[in-house]
Amino acid sequence: MGKYIALTGAESAAFAMKQINPDVVAAYPITPQTPVAMKFSEYVANGEVNTEYVTVESEHSAMSATVGAAAAGARAMTATASNGLALMWEIVYIASSMRLPILMAVVNRALSGPINIHGDHSDAMGARDSGWIQIFNENNQEVYDSFIMALRIAEHPDVLTPAMVCQDGFITSHSVENVMPLTNEQVQKFIGKKKFKGLITADKPFTMGPLDLQDYYFEHKKQQHEAMKKVFAVVEEVQNEYAKEFGRKYSVIEEYRTEDADTIIMGLNSVMGNVKTVVDSAREKGIKIGAVKPRFFRPFPVDYLRDLLPKFKAVVVLDRSDSFGAMPPLYSETLAALYGIENAPMIKGYIHGLGGRDTNLAMIETVVDNLQKLKDTGEGNLTFEYLGVRE
Amino acid sequence: MTETKKGWKDLPIGGNILEAGNSQHYFTGTWRTYKPITDLDKCINCLQCWMFCPDNSIVIKDGKMDGQDYDHCKGCGVCAAICPVKAIDMIKEEK
Amino acid sequence: MALTLKDLINKQIPLNGGHRMCGGCPVPVIVKQVLMSTDHPKIIGNATGCLEVATTIYPYTAWNHPWIHNAFENVAATVSGIEAAHNALSRIGEVPEHNKDAKFIAFAGDGGTYDIGLQSLSGALERGHNMLYVCYDNEGYMNTGIQRSSATPIGANTTTTPIGSESYGKTQSRKDLLSIVAAHHIPYAASTSPHNWMDAMKKSKKAIETQGPTFLLYFAPCIPGWKIPSDVWKKLSETAVKTCFWPLIEFEDGKWSLTGESKLIAEGKMPKIPVEEFLKSQGRFKHLFTDKNKHVIEIIQKDVDKSWNYYKGLAGY
Numbered sequence: 001m002g003k004y005i006a007l008t009g010a011e012s013a014a015f016a017m018k019q020i021n022p023d024v025v026a027a028y029p030i031t032p033q034t035p036v037a038m039k040f041s042e043y044v045a046n047g048e049v050n051t052e053y054v055t056v057e058s059e060h061s062a063m064s065a066t067v068g069a070a071a072a073g074a075r076a077m078t079a080t081a082s083n084g085l086a087l088m089w090e091i092v093y094i095a096s097s098m099r100l101p102i103l104m105a106v107v108n109r110a111l112s113g114p115i116n117i118h119g120d121h122s123d124a125m126g127a128r129d130s131g132w133i134q135i136f137n138e139n140n141q142e143v144y145d146s147f148i149m150a151l152r153i154a155e156h157p158d159v160l161t162p163a164m165v166c167q168d169g170f171i172t173s174h175s176v177e178n179v180m181p182l183t184n185e186q187v188q189k190f191i192g193k194k195k196f197k198g199l200i201t202a203d204k205p206f207t208m209g210p211l212d213l214q215d216y217y218f219e220h221k222k223q224q225h226e227a228m229k230k231v232f233a234v235v236e237e238v239q240n241e242y243a244k245e246f247g248r249k250y251s252v253i254e255e256y257r258t259e260d261a262d263t264i265i266m267g268l269n270s271v272m273g274n275v276k277t278v279v280d281s282a283r284e285k286g287i288k289i290g291a292v293k294p295r296f297f298r299p300f301p302v303d304y305l306r307d308l309l310p311k312f313k314a315v316v317v318l319d320r321s322d323s324f325g326a327m328p329p330l331y332s333e334t335l336a337a338l339y340g341i342e343n344a345p346m347i348k349g350y351i352h353g354l355g356g357r358d359t360n361l362a363m364i365e366t367v368v369d370n371l372q373k374l375k376d377t378g379e380g381n382l383t384f385e386y387l388g389v390r391e
Numbered sequence: 392m393t394e395t396k397k398g399w400k401d402l403p404i405g406g407n408i409l410e411a412g413n414s415q416h417y418f419t420g421t422w423r424t425y426k427p428i429t430d431l432d433k434c435i436n437c438l439q440c441w442m443f444c445p446d447n448s449i450v451i452k453d454g455k456m457d458g459q460d461y462d463h464c465k466g467c468g469v470c471a472a473i474c475p476v477k478a479i480d481m482i483k484e485e486k
Numbered sequence: 487m488a489l490t491l492k493d494l495i496n497k498q499i500p501l502n503g504g505h506r507m508c509g510g511c512p513v514p515v516i517v518k519q520v521l522m523s524t525d526h527p528k529i530i531g532n533a534t535g536c537l538e539v540a541t542t543i544y545p546y547t548a549w550n551h552p553w554i555h556n557a558f559e560n561v562a563a564t565v566s567g568i569e570a571a572h573n574a575l576s577r578i579g580e581v582p583e584h585n586k587d588a589k590f591i592a593f594a595g596d597g598g599t600y601d602i603g604l605q606s607l608s609g610a611l612e613r614g615h616n617m618l619y620v621c622y623d624n625e626g627y628m629n630t631g632i633q634r635s636s637a638t639p640i641g642a643n644t645t646t647t648p649i650g651s652e653s654y655g656k657t658q659s660r661k662d663l664l665s666i667v668a669a670h671h672i673p674y675a676a677s678t679s680p681h682n683w684m685d686a687m688k689k690s691k692k693a694i695e696t697q698g699p700t701f702l703l704y705f706a707p708c709i710p711g712w713k714i715p716s717d718v719w720k721k722l723s724e725t726a727v728k729t730c731f732w733p734l735i736e737f738e739d740g741k742w743s744l745t746g747e748s749k750l751i752a753e754g755k756m757p758k759i760p761v762e763e764f765l766k767s768q769g770r771f772k773h774l775f776t777d778k779n780k781h782v783i784e785i786i787q788k789d790v791d792k793s794w795n796y797y798k799g800l801a802g803y
Contacts, residue, residue, distance in 0.1 A: 023574035026567060050577055052570035057609030061563035064556055064606065068531065068567025071554050074574060076567065090557055099405035160404065199529050199552035200572055200585050207408040209555035210542035219399040220406050226399070406544060414504030414541070414548040422509060438491035442683050443720055445514040447503040451495045463503030467510030468717035 007179045009172035012140040013079065013105040013165065014039035015179070016147030018049055019187040022103075023074035026054035026065035031117045032169040033081040033107040040079075059084035063091035070100035071208050073198025075151075077102065081169055082109035085123045089130075095162050096131030096224065098208060101154035101196065102162040103147065104132075108269065108320075109169040110355040118356020119169035121268065121321040124297070125329045131224050133163035133231060134298040136268040140177040143167045145248055146295070148182065151191050152238045158230040160196065168270040168320075170356065182246060190245065228299045235296070252301050253308060254293040257283060261290035263371045264309075267318030268294065268330060271352065271359050275318070278364040289368060297330070302337040309334070310343040314375035316367055317349045318359075318387075331384050346374050349384030363388045415463070419446065423466030425481040429458045433478035440470035440479070489687045494522055498550060505541040505548035508709050510716030512680045512723070513537050513622050514548075516704050517593065519683055520620055521551065523690035526589040529572075531565040533594035533603060534558035536629045537622065552585075559602035562610035562619060565592045569615045589694050590617040595706075596637035597627045600661050611670040611699045618693045618700045621663070624708035632711045636661040639731075640789055641782045642770045644711075649773045654782050659789050664703055668737045672699045675737040676745075679705035681723035685734055685746040692738075705732045713769020722767065728756070729764045730794040735801070742800035752803040761790045 007015055014036050017025065025044075027037040044053045054069075056062045062078045069076035080088060085106060095102050106124055110116040124134055135150055137143045143165065150163040167173055182190070199208065212220060235252060243249035256276050258264060265275045272293045282289045292308065292315075294301055309315055319328035326332065331349030338344040350367060353359040367387065373379045403409050434456050441449040441456065448464035450457045459470070471479040500521035501514050513536065521528055530553040532538040538555045541548040556564040569590045575581045581588075594603055599621040607619060626644055627633040633646040638656050643649045647656040667675050674696045678686040686704070693700035705726055707719040714722060726732040727747045734748040743749075750756035762783055765771040774782050 023578075024567060024570045026563075026570070050574060052574040054566055054570045055613060056563060056566070057605060057612070061560060061566070061606050061609055064560035064563035065567030065570065067556055068554065068564035069571040070567075071556075071564075072529070072568040072571035072575075073580070074567075074571035076571070091560065094556055097406065194580075198571070199554060199568065200575060200581055200588065202552070203582070203584075204409075205411040205550060205552040207411070207542055207547035207549055207553045208405065210406060210408055210544045210547060211539045212406050212544045215396060216402070216406075216544045219397075219402055220404075222399040223402070223404050227404075408542065408545055408547040410547075412502040412548060412550040414546040415502045417504040417506075417546050419504055419506065438495060441495055442491060442518075443515055443680075445507060445511050446505070446509075447499050447501065447514075447518075454492065454495065460503060465509030468715075469510055469720065472717035473720050 004178040004180050006176050007140055008035060008174055008176050009140045009143050009167045010035035010107060010174065011039050012144040012179050013147055013167070014043070015181060016144045017077055018043045019182065019184050020075070020148070020151055020191060021049050022051055022077045024052050024054065024066065024069035024076040025078065026056050026062045026069070027079045028056050028059045028062045028084060030059065030081050030084040032109060032173045033079050033084065033105065035173065036079040036105050036107065059087040060091065063088040063095065066102050067091055067095050067098065067100060070102050071098060071198050073196070073201030075194060077104065079105035079107070081107040082123045083112055085127060086111060089127070092127055092130045092132065094209070097220065099160040100162055101160055103150055103154060104162065104164045106164045106166045107169045107173045108166050116355040117169070119171050120354045120356065124164060124166050125321040127164070128298055128329060131161065132298060133161055133296070134166060135163060135295055136166045136297060137172070137295070138270055138272045138293065139172065140179050143172065144179050144181060145242065145250065148187055148190060149238050149242055149250070153231065153234050155194070155196065156234045157195060159227055159234055161224070161227050161231070166269065171270045186246065231299050232301065250295065252294070252296055253304050254295060256291040256293070258290035258292065260288055262288045262313045263315070263375050264290045264292045264312050265316045265318065265364070265367060265371065266292040266294070266330070266334070268297065268320065271318055271320065274359060274361055274364055278361055278368060282368050287368065287372065289371070300333050300337070305334060305337045306341055309338060309345055310341055312345045314346045314371055316371045317347065319349060319351050320353045322351050322354065327384060346378060346381040348374050348380045350387040351384065352387040357388065359388065418462045419465050420462045423464065423484045425466045425468060426461070426484045427459050427464065427466065427468070427470055428480045428482055429456070430478045431458070433476050435476050437475060439473055439475065443469050443473055445469065489523065489684065489691070497522060500550055501541060502548045502550060504546065506543060507536065507540045508716070510709050510719065512706055512719045515680050516620070516622050516706060519680060519686045520591065520690040520702065523687040524589070524694045526587055526694065527585050528589045528591050529568055530554070531556070531561045531568065531592045533561035533598035535595040535598055537593055537595070539629060558598050560606045561592045561594050561598065561603060562606040565590050565617050566610045566613065566615045569617055592617060592619045594621055596621060596623040596625060597635045600636045600663050608670065611667065611672050614698055616698060618702065620702045620704060622704045622706040624706040624711055626708070626711050628708045628711040637663070640786050641774050643773060644770070654773065654779045662793070664735060664737070667701045671740065672701065673697070673739060675701040677703040677733065677735045679723045679727055679732060679734065681720045682727070682734065682746045689736065711770070714767065718767065725759065725764045729759045729761045729790065731761055731764050731790050733794060733797050735797055742797065744798070744801045752798050752801065761787050
């Protein structure tokens, strides 16, 4: 194990990428992802990696070049945020359909318009059906560890599916924290050698990306569907190995003070830091509350939630994105996961923090109060609303 | 040309086609309405037809032009049109 | 390697029969000319378009080279990634022997190059990837049903510039792509036509063997799009060159020159034919041969002369 170093969230992603030492990185600057690309470019400039860095002219070309590189048989990565991910959209789907184990650092930022550079999850949530694995991360250490584990998950022969490693724009990406990295040797040993072949590395010529019509497209989609179903088995295996080797134990769903809790707050990424602080202070007041943080949104941990959530009487789900005219993503998918379960908890949703609006402790304390009301009286069950918006 | 369609468990992943050039198992000869007939006695082996055939359907045997591959020839008539000695005739295909 | 038909017929063909391009389409011939011009192993990227669609209808592929289609507008970026992968994998000894000396070739139509793919192409040219980009130019979106592109010439009847009481077809000139490409100061760019296979294959060979980004703009008559019979494209291509509608141009190390018939015309050794000869056999220009529209032929002639004089000037005539 190395020693603690001070890194921002963006630098944590770049540092993990450096230690993985990918063959090709193609990325384009966009706030607040830019420091990932900048830091990685420094590693290239200083000869610390063997990577070909393709300085593309857009995110569309970033994903396109990354697809080309991975299809050729290279370990290939990119990074983006917000409108950059939106510009990639078309090729994001193609990457997963080609079953290329690409890694992408996503620094979550609000989608335009109006243009806004700060953190919310509308970018990644829009890509939730793109066939990518999506890992959400609360802090810099998690970003780092997820990156290393994501490579193993994405490249696993049962999976061969690209993965996004998400963190909140500015809140995480630009905040410095102590991060305990592995050594280069540990990372290389953990990730191992590439097992997949591509256009350059295969023994024989083959064709990728053909026209796939009514008679076969459906079967290829089913293959993607089945690969996603195998992800959590691989995740468990990789997490266990990571814990055994390096002492840091991750799970598909992180639980915080849930042992005797009757209410919990659930959410993704950095807001869960504040939630944990509020849980601690509520606990001091004798409220039996905990926090639940899914680390994966794709695949969605349906079975895990069906096992876990009936232990509680009431649940609040925080979404950092809206799905205009429908229920927000984490809330709606959690509801769907719980359908038909006896003893399913009461549930309420909040849309918070859009465009980087701070979800502060006072707001979460209000949520705690409402959550207790929900538990005691059922008030607000199966509803969702904006948190902290001005009327 | 009937193919047994494989299910998702047996197909290669990613939509990849692993056998290069397997379109030769697909017969586009059925598209023809006119058929090229070559008079090999007239043919001077200039091989222009080989260069300009879009369907790789000029048969070469021992370095010489040896008629057309009717499994794949679509009957476009390019070979007949460009033949400098008019050794190729296009005749109506009989079905 | 000498480019003789006697040698070429013994080599592995890049594109097998059984593909489903229209009968008589010259694009498979273009592929053959480009890829058979050298013996290097080659990795191919193909933009969405006729060539991609009709040669790889799952579960069949006509391609004998490693081949990838990603999307419509991004073949230059896709091949950039492949070339970058080759560089990185070479450094760590992971490129197998049979691909050590590989070349990287992109194929795209005019829609995927002049229009939707222009940014991706420009980026790749500026970055200096070692790749050949081949644009087969059939002057419109033919795969989607004959819409105008910025490569469509004045007067052409297309499904988005249909002729009508107030319309004689497309009203704008073609985009001068070759000059746009040359403005990236790449080491080699050229226009060519498949009827002159020796011109085309010499240029292909040069483009493939030149280090850095290179570009070929290939004339590609379209049977349904231009409303021509399936067996006339060779003659029609020749007429396009002889009318100077499609000059054969080379841009090498910053110098412009003319080749083939175009060189002979510039030197006065071959007559320059009126553009009417090129237009008259094509259904897409049929409406111009009426009293109402014949003035458009003059507009086209002026347009052709302007472009021809421009390139002739660049080539020092």
